[in-house]
Amino acid sequence: MKRNKSIIATAVLFMSISLISINAFGQQQVKPWPVPDEFKNMKNPVAKGEASNKAGMVLYTKYCASCHGKTGLGDGVKSRTLKDFAGDFSGSYYQDQTDGEHFYKTRVGRGEMPKYEGKLTDDDIWNIVNYMRTFKK
Ligand code: HEC
Numbered sequence: 001m002k003r004n005k006s007i008i009a010t011a012v013l014f015m016s017i018s019l020i021s022i023n024a025f026g027q028q029q030v031k032p033w034p035v036p037d038e039f040k041n042m043k044n045p046v047a048k049g050e051a052s053n054k055a056g057m058v059l060y061t062k063y064c065a066s067c068h069g070k071t072g073l074g075d076g077v078k079s080r081t082l083k084d085f086a087g088d089f090s091g092s093y094y095q096d097q098t099d100g101e102h103f104y105k106t107r108v109g110r111g112e113m114p115k116y117e118g119k120l121t122d123d124d125i126w127n128i129v130n131y132m133r134t135f136k137k
Contacts, residue, residue, distance in 0.1 A: 030087050033110060035101045042100035046126035048133070056131025059124055063116070072135035082112050089135040102129045 046052050061070070067082060069075040072089030079086055087094055094102075106125050109115030116125060 030085060030093065033105060035097075035104045039100045039104035040098055042098075042103065044099040044103070044126055044129065046123055046130060048130050052127050052130040053134060055124075056127035056129070059120065060128050060131050063120070064128065067112075072132060084112050086113070089132050090137045095133070095136045099126075099129050102132060 060068075065076050066078045067074075067076045067086045068089065069079065069086075072094075074086040074088050076086070089095070103122075103125055105113070106120075106128065107115070107117045107122075120128075
């Protein structure tokens with residue numbers, strides 16, 4: 001009898017642990033963020049390549065890495081203080097979006113994601129958008 005009780009207690013303990021980890025994983029999901037069509041289909045005016053990646057890297061490191069992490073995994077030093085997960089830029093959820101979607105979200109911001117319109121020029125943002133493509137796994 002005593003033995004059965006401890007088996008049940010162990011099972012309950014494991015169940016709670018797995019529920020807690022499912023919940024923690026749930027918080028890693030990014031809420032859908034609709035982007036107007038004119039931005040979604042916007043043509044990136046800045047050519048991709050080494051020069052753009054270099055310019056983008058300097059800006060990304062200065063303005064974005066504190067939250068998004070050096071390689072875009074959402075693990076920057078500030079990420080622990082954020083309520084929302086900043087996203088994993090190496091994965092398909094991010095990489096399957098158009099350049100225009102990345103441009104729009106960076107320009108406009110939402111919640112804890114700052115708005116960069118007025119802080120960075122459009123060309124700066126496109127360079128960062130190009131650089132963030134290099135995070136693709
Ligand atoms: C203070 C922390 C912080 C900084 C700094 C920051 N971001 Fe973010 N960013 C976030 C958070 C949090 C989200 C998720 C917002 C949401 O989904 O509501 C996000 C979301 C994004 C998204 C949308 C990702 C997706 O998968 O749809 C893009 C693109 C983005 N950020 C680009 C940038 C760029 C580029 C910079 C620098 C110029 C930057 N961010 C700086 C916190 C930050």
